[in-house]
Amino acid sequence: MAASTACRFTAICRQFQRTVKISLPTKPQYPSHTLVNYHSCLQGYVLLKEKNMLNTIEQEAKRKCVPMPSPERVKKVFRSMKRLDSVVKEREDALRLLQTGQEKGRPGEWRRNIFGKTFWYRFREHPVPWYMNKIYKRKRFYTPSFVAPYTRLSLEKHLKSKTRRERKEKQKQKKLQEVFSKKTAQV
Numbered sequence: 001m002a003a004s005t006a007c008r009f010t011a012i013c014r015q016f017q018r019t020v021k022i023s024l025p026t027k028p029q030y031p032s033h034t035l036v037n038y039h040s041c042l043q044g045y046v047l048l049k050e051k052n053m054l055n056t057i058e059q060e061a062k063r064k065c066v067p068m069p070s071p072e073r074v075k076k077v078f079r080s081m082k083r084l085d086s087v088v089k090e091r092e093d094a095l096r097l098l099q100t101g102q103e104k105g106r107p108g109e110w111r112r113n114i115f116g117k118t119f120w121y122r123f124r125e126h127p128v129p130w131y132m133n134k135i136y137k138r139k140r141f142y143t144p145s146f147v148a149p150y151t152r153l154s155l156e157k158h159l160k161s162k163t164r165r166e167r168k169e170k171q172k173q174k175k176l177q178e179v180f181s182k183k184t185a186q187v
């Protein structure tokens with residue numbers, strides 16, 4: 001798949017160069033990393049075009065009630081797009097880590113609300129600084145001491161419901177096993 005995509009890519013570039021006269025300057029005008037980003041972006045567009053074409057072929061084959069020619073290409077294009085996305089994401093993460101020191105795109109932290117529940121708080125920009133923001137000051141990111149027993153009770157309740165669900169699922173599987181083992185023994 002990669003070879004056929006690369007061949008198509010070079011063919012498109014040659015056709016583009018024939019139709020449009022390109023004169024490259026002696027010194028590159030753009031930094032080299034933008035050319036890499038441009039190349040990956042162009043590969044993404046080529047893969048997207050290929051995916052759309054394959055989807056059209058698949059729908060046409062369904063309409064005519066005939067098998068799609070070489071259906072494995074859909075999977076290959078999907079895998080290639082996934083790989084390209086992962087490479088672009090890794091590059092963005094590395095660049096963000098170098099520039100800001102943050103691993104995630106939207107940095108945040110685990111906080112507890114006043115009821116003892118732990119949640120992910122995303123940092124975001126506010127028009128007013130936190131120390132002047134009355135709404136932010138009203139929020140409490142700690143758990144008072146009188147909430148601790150209720151936090152424990154909440155955890156117990158969650159664990160009981162989880163075990164109840166698991167037990168129910170196990171019983172359901174056991175019943176299905178009994179029913180289907182009898183049917184296979186009869187045949």
